[in-house]
Amino acid sequence: MKTNPFTRILAIVAIMSVGVTSCNTPAQKQETATEQVAAKPDMTAIKTEIQAIETEWASATTAKDIDKIMALYADDAIEMADDEPMCVGKDAIRQVLLKSMKARKAGTTVSYETMDVYGDGNLVTEVGKTTVKDASGNVVSTGKYMGIFEKRDGKFICIRDINNEDQKDK
Structure with missing residues (x-):
């Protein structure tokens, strides 16, 4: 079965969109973790x-x-x-x-x-x-x-x- 070139391009764009979106998620979690660090005593x-x-x-x-x-x-x-x-x-x-x-x-x-x-x-x-x-x-x-x-x-x-x-x- 042959695939339409337009379908391949659409699949590649969809995969890249998921990759870019998932790369931004850990940065938001890291900021939350940093806020929870308590000051160390002197x-x-x-x-x-x-x-x-x-x-x-x-x-x-x-x-x-x-x-x-x-x-x-x-x-x-x-x-x-x-x-x-x-x-x-x-x-x-x-x-x-x-x-x-x-x-x-x-x-x-x-x-x-x-x-x-x-x-x-x-x-x-x-x-x-x-x-x-x-x-x-x-x-x-x-x-x-x-x-x-x-x-x-x-x-x-x-x-x-x-x-x-x-x-x-x-």
């Missing part, structure tokens, strides 16, 4: 904010100011300190921290260094290291920790804290 600024909390925490720990330290914890916080059972809630955490403060020698200083933070801006995990120095400035202990902070009422507060020493007393 992790550098968050790291600075968390380090400021840790500096305050270190000052309070060095001064053995338990009330100032407890203000940095959420009421429902969980503490997992080195060589201690898991503590749930401020009352239990307070007891463990008081015990730790009592055991620390007079004149020692504590510092915390935020190494890294990650999260979504409202819930942030911090990885850091601890240094304890004696009254002469000699390092007597080092350790590491992870803290999880949640933004509540516009400020970060610790909801989970885990820490341990790098090496036990010799």
Whole structure:
């Protein structure tokens, strides 16, 4: 069966029209997807904010100011300190921290260094290291920790804290 040349031309035009139309459709979908992308949090600024909390925490720990330290914890916080059972809630955490403060020698200083933070801006995990120095400035202990902070009422507060020493007393 022979085909009329006009029919072939009409078929080619129809196929090309479908091809051109379908090429434009993904561009419209891409614009919609771009609109849904949320702004990423400024992790550098968050790291600075968390380090400021840790500096305050270190000052309070060095001064053995338990009330100032407890203000940095959420009421429902969980503490997992080195060589201690898991503590749930401020009352239990307070007891463990008081015990730790009592055991620390007079004149020692504590510092915390935020190494890294990650999260979504409202819930942030911090990885850091601890240094304890004696009254002469000699390092007597080092350790590491992870803290999880949640933004509540516009400020970060610790909801989970885990820490341990790098090496036990010799």
